[in-house]
Amino acid sequence: MKGQALKGHLDLLVLAVLADGPKHGYAVIDELRGRSADAFDLPEGTVYPVLHRLEKAGQLTSEWVEVGGRRRRTYRLTDRGRAALADERAGWQKFADAVSAVISGGAPWPNPT
Amino acid sequence: MKGQALKGHLDLLVLAVLADGPKHGYAVIDELRGRSADAFDLPEGTVYPVLHRLEKAGQLTSEWVEVGGRRRRTYRLTDRGRAALADERAGWQKFADAVSAVISGGAPWPNPT
DNA sequence: CATTGACACCTAGCAATTCTAGGCATACTT
């Protein structure tokens, strides 16, 4: 996967993963790797700051949980986060469609009349 | 369209547009806007540096043309550019598929057996 | 003829975001 291809799409991915239920950071990373068949194998230094940013934006809440003497920070989607996810989905759709149109479109683009 | 969604995908778009024939900078911008139905309305300050970068990378060649007293710089794909386009296309496919898998995938991701 | 707008090019620095590279702490195993 090329350099910074996910620029601007990472929020979508993280929100989508958390939409299925609360998870802690490591679990988010695992889930991304799993769902994407290893295409997204993100370093912690990439994911943690995103979680913090989303929490600051009110899209997530976090809670410390103690599991076998180890502390975990579990993140959960807020209503605002769910709304943001919907927006991001729509945005992705539009973006992907536009890219498709550009790269598949021959010279005179088919106008949508 | 959200902030910097095209990060890392802009080369693909520009190469794809030039794959249909040589064009000058403004025409590339117009074509992107047209093919994408206004989704990609890129400022000159975004596109020109990309053209320069791609030329420096040997994926494009340029040629000055005089049209009605106005000078244009016309860009043309090289063989290397065509190869790069193929790579970028493949990369996009992979990326888009991975995103799809993540955002559509429910809790236990559907394993591809 | 001066001004405005469209065409057409350019670059320096800003801003946003991912990644690198380190660090910390606990538990379990050797």
Added chain:
DNA sequence: AAGTATGCCTAGAATTGCTAGGTGTCAATG
């Protein structure tokens, strides 16, 4: 006691699109 896995964190580097400014020609408008 040391090493490995789990789990968290952050500062700064690197990348790259965008802002904001600049140049110059041509055609239309006042």
